[in-house]
Amino acid sequence: PNDPSYNQQCSLPAVKASQAWDFWDIENGIMPGNPEVLVAIVDSGVDWHHSDLVDNIWNNLGEDVDGDGHTIEFIGGSWVLDPGDLNGIDDDGNGYDDDLIGWDTSGINGVDDNDPMVPGSSGNWDHGTHVAGIAAAATDNNVGMASTSFNSKIISIKTKRDSADPNAGYNSSETFQGILYAAKAGYYAGTFSIINCSWGNYQYNSYNQSVMNTAHNQWGAVIVAAAGNGDDDTGGEDYSPHYPSSYANVISVAAIGCSGSWGHWATYHETVDISAPGESVYSTIPGNGYASYDGSSMASPNVVSCFALLKSFYPDWDNTQLEDRILETANSFIYEINDEEYLQGMLGEGMIDIHKAIGSLIYPNLYYLNQSLILQEGDGDNVLNPGESAQMRVTLGNEEGWLDANFVTTVLRCDDPEVTIMDSTANYSTIYSGGMGVNIADLFAFEISENAGIGDIEFDLVVTAEGAEGYTTTYHISFPVSISLNHEGWPVEFLLDTLYNVETSPLVLDVTENGENEIIFGDYSGY
Numbered sequence: 001p002n003d004p005s006y007n008q009q010c011s012l013p014a015v016k017a018s019q020a021w022d023f024w025d026i027e028n029g030i031m032p033g034n035p036e037v038l039v040a041i042v043d044s045g046v047d048w049h050h051s052d053l054v055d056n057i058w059n060n061l062g063e064d065v066d067g068d069g070h071t072i073e074f075i076g077g078s079w080v081l082d083p084g085d086l087n088g089i090d091d092d093g094n095g096y097d098d099d100l101i102g103w104d105t106s107g108i109n110g111v112d113d114n115d116p117m118v119p120g121s122s123g124n125w126d127h128g129t130h131v132a133g134i135a136a137a138a139t140d141n142n143v144g145m146a147s148t149s150f151n152s153k154i155i156s157i158k159t160k161r162d163s164a165d166p167n168a169g170y171n172s173s174e175t176f177q178g179i180l181y182a183a184k185a186g187y188y189a190g191t192f193s194i195i196n197c198s199w200g201n202y203q204y205n206s207y208n209q210s211v212m213n214t215a216h217n218q219w220g221a222v223i224v225a226a227a228g229n230g231d232d233d234t235g236g237e238d239y240s241p242h243y244p245s246s247y248a249n250v251i252s253v254a255a256i257g258c259s260g261s262w263g264h265w266a267t268y269h270e271t272v273d274i275s276a277p278g279e280s281v282y283s284t285i286p287g288n289g290y291a292s293y294d295g296s297s298m299a300s301p302n303v304v305s306c307f308a309l310l311k312s313f314y315p316d317w318d319n320t321q322l323e324d325r326i327l328e329t330a331n332s333f334i335y336e337i338n339d340e341e342y343l344q345g346m347l348g349e350g351m352i353d354i355h356k357a358i359g360s361l362i363y364p365n366l367y368y369l370n371q372s373l374i375l376q377e378g379d380g381d382n383v384l385n386p387g388e389s390a391q392m393r394v395t396l397g398n399e400e401g402w403l404d405a406n407f408v409t410t411v412l413r414c415d416d417p418e419v420t421i422m423d424s425t426a427n428y429s430t431i432y433s434g435g436m437g438v439n440i441a442d443l444f445a446f447e448i449s450e451n452a453g454i455g456d457i458e459f460d461l462v463v464t465a466e467g468a469e470g471y472t473t474t475y476h477i478s479f480p481v482s483i484s485l486n487h488e489g490w491p492v493e494f495l496l497d498t499l500y501n502v503e504t505s506p507l508v509l510d511v512t513e514n515g516e517n518e519i520i521f522g523d524y525s526g527y
Contacts, residue, residue: 001140001150005290009145010258011134011277011302016355017148020309023358031140033150034312039136039304040102040182040193040221042175043128045118045158047286048072048101049079050129052137052144058153062092062188063100071100081115094188096181102156103181105174116158118286125160126285130293131198132156133284134301136308144290145282148354149308155193157182175199176211183219192220192319194311196304197250198297200226200242209247216249222319224304226296227254228267237264239346246271251323254347255279255299260331262338262347266296274330274348276302306354313358329356329401356401362468364405366431368461368475369395374443384481386418387450391443394426394461394477400434403467408437412444413460418452421445431465454482 012018021032038058048057059071066084073082081100090097102116118125136154139146159178179195186193195215215221228242245252246269255266255278262268263279278299282292303326310322317325330350338347359365374391375382384390392412398405408428412421423446426439448457456478465471 001146002142003137003139003144003146004142005145005282008282008292011281011298012146012148014258014260014277015148015302015306015352017146017306017309019355020148020358021150023313031150032312033139033152033309034315035151035153036191036315037149037152037308037311038155038186038189038191038193039149039152039308040155040157040186040195041128041132041135041301042157042159042178042182042195042197043131043199044125044160045104045116045128046102046132046154046156047118047129047284048116048154048156050133050284050286051288052141052284053129053132053154054079055138055141056136056151056154057101058155058189060092060100060185060189062094063098065089065091092188094184096185099181099185102158102185103178104158105178105181106159106161116156118158120286126291126293127198127297128156128158128160129286130283130291131196131297131301133290134281134298135196135304137284144284148302148305149312152194152305152308152312155182155185176208179211179215179223180219183215183221186221187219192222194222194304194307195224196301197223197225197244198295198300200228200244202228202240202242204241204243204246208244212244212247212249216319220319222251222307222322223249224251224253224300224307226300227252227269227272229255229295229297230265230267235265237262238267239269239342240267241269241271242267251303251326252348253278253296253300253303255294255296256334256338256347256351260334260337260351262334262340262343265294268343268346270346272346272348273327274303274352275299275334275350276306276352278302303352306352306357309354310357325357326352329353329360331356356399360402363403363471364431364433364465364467365399365402366405366408366463366465366471366473367397367399368477369397369436371395371477371479373479376445384448384479385483386448386452386454386481389422389445389447391423391445393439393443395436395438396428396431396463397436398431398433402433404433405431405437405465405467405471408463408465410439410464411462412446413462414446414457416452416457418449419457420447420449422447448481452481454480456480 024032098114104116107113136152137147139150157178159175225245227245231238252273254272254275256275257279258277276299281298331353332350371394376389412424426442428437431437459477461475
């Protein structure tokens with residue numbers, strides 16, 4: 001995407017977002033994501049005026065009284081709740097009057113109101129806006145950052161009390177009222193909400209568990225929560241249950257690095273379901289700003305964003321189907337690089353992998369392993385020189401857990417005018433899931449012109465196959481064309497001139513001419 005800070009977001013390649021986006025036909029204008037998918041941020045409020053969020057703010061059209069197709073407007077230089085929709089009536093029947101974009105369950109002095117706007121831009125209020133950007137910042141809009149979900153809509157639910165205490169309101173009864181609002185809002189909008197809870201403590205509460213059960217089972221919500229930030233006293237890692245993440249019907253997310261490494265500062269436990277990037281996560285903050293933060297608070301919305309993209313690809317799936325798919329396709333490599341015995345099974349199923357979650361039901365996932373050349377004509381030194389020809393074998397693999405690749409066909413291409421491809425196709429038949437394939441009998445064949453320079457020759461290998469649907473991918477292959485020092489008829493002067501032309505200077509060259517060894521060294525720029 002064209003978001004200028006995309007390259008500052010290591011969490012996107014970590015969850016394989018860009019690979020997952022390629023399942024959409026972007027070249028023909030079909031963009032990833034779906035604005036019908038709703039992401040609910042139950043937190044400290046969201047700066048919904050933020051230029052990288054406002055386009056993805058949910059407009060509750062069930063409350064669109066004036067029928068203009070939106071419930072926020074840009075008036076007098078700022079965004080406001082649409083005055084034409086404020087009638088003090090619960091128009092959509094969800095139990096809340098004029099909830100145009102979400103709800104504030106804490107409000108001023110504990111009184112609910114319909115504007116979940118964060119009340120300030122200080123650090124005490126950054127949290128909800130930062131979480132919202134990770135989950136669903138507007139993407140490919142030439143502004144700021146990107147999000148995996150691409151263009152899902154944000155329901156803001158402010159549950160933090162407007163008071164001097166920066167922690168007031170988290171994990172309170174008002175917060176769980178916010179979860180119920182989020183679940184009902186999605187249901188009454190004709191779908192269901194994917195709810196993010198980046199907060200918690202270590203105290204179990206049976207009423208709070210019943211709220212989670214209702215939101216999940218009655219209103220069909222997916223609920224995702226942060227697993228915790230370790231031991232508050234020591235700042236180190238902690239083995240402990242954490243709530244709401246450890247409640248039933250909640251996906252618990254542990255924080256790891258973008259590389260999958262465990263930072264020894266977060267919470268691990270057998271109730272953790274999955275892991276996601278939670279270190280140096282770049283996102284929005286109030287006042288049109290951006291910042292990078294650490295925390296399981298950041299890991300949780302990374303998973304929410306993946307849930308939203310999965311829902312947009314499989315719009316008919318319910319909450320349990322999405323949950324099962326996300327967990328069963330997680331990448332367990334994190335247990336290979338974090339091999340401490342006490343961590344095994346304590347970081348969930350692995351790193352979330354949205355590419356595999358979307359694609360492995362309908363496609364294989366082929367990858368290039370290596371290639372080998374069989375020289376056909378030349379001086380017999382097994383080095384490809386100008387004027388020589390070769391055959392080539394290419395080994396392909398198919399990742400475990402993806403569909404078998406049937407009817408695999410490959411086409412070799414090269415744009416270099418000094419290369420002539422005599423046999424450009426090879427068939428591999430079937431490459432099974434977790435297996436490999438080699439074109440042992442059906443080899444590629446090509447010739448290098450005598451006029452070719454030395455250096456790498458670039459080829460494209462276009463691969464097509466069938467899974468549940470057609471599959472196409474392209475690999476870039478290169479290998480060197482070089483000079484043999486014993487090539488008949490090539491004098492030292494030719495070698496020096498050729499090497500100088502590829503800017504090899506100063507030069508150290510060991511050659512054989514007329515049966516005698518001669519060492520030539522120095523700067524031949526004047527040759």
